[in-house]
Amino acid sequence: MAREKIERTRTLRLQDVAEAAGVSLATASRSLSGTSGVSEAVADRVRATARELGYVANLHARSLAAGTSASVGLVVHEIGDPYFSEIASGVLRVAAPAGLTVQICHSGRDPERELEQIRMLIANRVGAIVVAGSGFVDAAVQSTARAELQAYRQNGGRVAVIGRHHLGVDAVLPDNVAGGRAVTEHLLSLGHRRIAVISGSRALTTVADRLRGVADGLAGAGLDPDSVPVVEAEFTRAGGKAAVLETLASHPGVTAVLALNDDMAIGALSMLRSQGIAVPGRISVSGFDDVAVAGDLSPSLTTVRLPMVEMGEKVLQLALSDPTDRPRRRRVGHELVVRDSTAAPSA
Amino acid sequence: MAREKIERTRTLRLQDVAEAAGVSLATASRSLSGTSGVSEAVADRVRATARELGYVANLHARSLAAGTSASVGLVVHEIGDPYFSEIASGVLRVAAPAGLTVQICHSGRDPERELEQIRMLIANRVGAIVVAGSGFVDAAVQSTARAELQAYRQNGGRVAVIGRHHLGVDAVLPDNVAGGRAVTEHLLSLGHRRIAVISGSRALTTVADRLRGVADGLAGAGLDPDSVPVVEAEFTRAGGKAAVLETLASHPGVTAVLALNDDMAIGALSMLRSQGIAVPGRISVSGFDDVAVAGDLSPSLTTVRLPMVEMGEKVLQLALSDPTDRPRRRRVGHELVVRDSTAAPSA
DNA sequence: ATGAAAGCGCTAACAG
């Protein structure tokens, strides 16, 4: 990884402000950082001078000297994905009023790359790290990351994640199992019996948990979970298109497609439309997440709402709150949102 | 603005690595930063020790000592908005391979807040600042920002923006005028004569430019631009809903609604559907931007495609490239994407 | 209430 260095030349230092205001460096520092021990008059004068001169403090120097950090790191799969951009929005909403800057980086759902990004954030001495991407079912793939994050925490760093990870840290847990069950029961109650699931990689805990909910729903209705085909593809719009095509070919009798996220559902909807297959007339489609556009599609998408913005807010609050001995879990609910893409099977 | 400080305790320093490897601080530094002047053997040993010990360099210290920066700032209106999240994705794709971290912050389309964020980024000593939000027609509202950014550049900082700003810096310019003209001509060629524009605030250069393109298109067809009503609302989905309602009330004969971004178009589509008005049967609707979902709506949205991811990539490349005396402009094209939401008027 | 001075962890001359 090439490291691009951007050189900076000299700017105003606190020393310059101090001289201009006729005080010592220490007094100037106290005045600007609001530490007590300076007369109001002097402090005001210093602040005025600083403003006139257009002084801006060097946060690197401040961090180094004070040993504090005013920034947090956020690891997402891909910021262009609405699920993650809504989470990021929540994180930013909590960070800004607290005077914290947010460094965002991509993991690309690749544990190696995620580790690399985490290391970079640690090197940047961020005060907290938030991991928003899905966890992995296989605990081993994140074991190095786990170790590094633990060490980071030993040194005062804060960590919190969204979803089920094997990282041993505070977590915000979306209700994936119950959501999967709810949407399954919805399809079942409509009368569907020939359902196909289109899904992202089962290596992701998000997928595993949602699948587990689907199985629960099926079992609860006395059905054999194994009788329902699960077509695995990329956890994206393109993956949804591919998966629904495959489903059509291998299971032509299917009356409902249960997508494990909205992205795949949107892809499925688009593919079905281009194939001239009516939704929900011939096939019902459901999603998961309730991204902002879900309600504006046509047919509008029946899905499981997860409060992404709130999850982003909560996860940073969790990271910033006083650390506890044992990892905390904050569950956030789900809500089945029934719209127009699901209906009773026609036959 | 409260400043939340996160305290850190002692971690491994380069000095510790140097001692463990039995070399001096300087040699250790050279070994790890890849500076020449160290024998390969020694450098390897130092790197090995560093890895064993789990050493991660303190980037604040490095920045302070070397006067370089390995991070860039990105100012967006709102990261949850697909237009900006796609741009952010492009920025991240260029930043990561260059070893740069990206700090993202919200401007909320508020010049005051934008200025605040820019100041924070400067204080953070980012090597480059990218402003992705729209500019403002009134040059005065950004004059302070302009001055601070110029000073920042004097000190070696790099700046680039997306869109037409009065900031005197390098810019990536989307083809808003031509795009506005293209979509207008499309509607006109379909036979529409009673068109209404739904628009965000005219204070934004993005809006002003697109409006200008619309007027050009109208004039080119021998029509009076002033005869076309422009309904101004928030530049969001909710704004689109409100604006289309207002249009319906004040101009009931309208056969086409030209929205100045996809967000408003999506809101309009949604409102028209809930009002039982057929699109494009009774009213055609067009958007602008071509966000990822535009093609998956139903009816799929006719819109003007702007290459957001590419714009994000380009703007950071521009910022990172060697500075020139005069601001550079990189134009990016547009593409009219005709889909199902527009058709010839029925009457 | 104010000032002097000692670092924070690292890089970059400058010696050798």
Next chain:
DNA sequence: CTGTTAGCGCTTTCAT
């Protein structure tokens, strides 16, 4: 090729 040393700009004891 390697080590010594002086800062980078700021905060923070410790004196006064």
